[in-house]
Amino acid sequence: MSTPAYDENNIFAKILRGEMPCTKVYEDDVALAFMDIMPRADGHVLVIPKKAGRNLLDIDAEALAQLMPRVQKVARAVKKAVAADGITLHQYNESAGGQVIFHLHFHILPRWAGVELRPHTGEMAKPEALAALAEKIIAALA
Known part of the structure; x- marks a missing residue:
């Protein structure tokens, strides 16, 4: 079975083209990093x-x-920004591997001892909460 072609209309491609908004924390010529709108942490x-x-x-x-x-x-x-004890990195490949958006992406999930990740419910975070966290992350990048 062959791998399907890259879909230029996936949401991350639209974000890269400026057709969809995001709460950006980092960007250069290689990568874009932004807040997950349905955060698990x-x-x-x-x-x-x-x-x-x-x-x-x-x-x-x-x-x-x-x-x-x-x-x-x-x-x-x-x-550093959220004073986490550690980081979990998630990266999914193809539907059977849990991938939902078919543009390579890495989830950076801050973790604290004894605190479970929130379930993925589809509930969106408040934009002002994401913006406040983004400011802390941007400051930590400086």
Whole structure:
């Protein structure tokens, strides 16, 4: 079975083109990082490559090599900004692997000892709450 083609109309492609809004925390020529609108933890951030790729299995190795230092940089800032004890990194590939949006993305989830991740209910966070957390993360990146 072959892998489906990259869909230029996925929500992350639209965010990259400026057709959909996001609460941005980091951007450069390689990556964009923004607050997850349905966070499973306070400070939940997504990091996506600007280069099109469905997931880890089909993006070219050079694009992935350029992306990973950005994932690390943002993860360090998230941990510092929210005084987390640790970080969980989620990355899903294809439907059977849990992927819902077919543009490579990494979930950075700050974690605290004894605190479970919130369930994924589809409930959206208040924009002002995301903005406040984004400000802390942006400050930690400086």
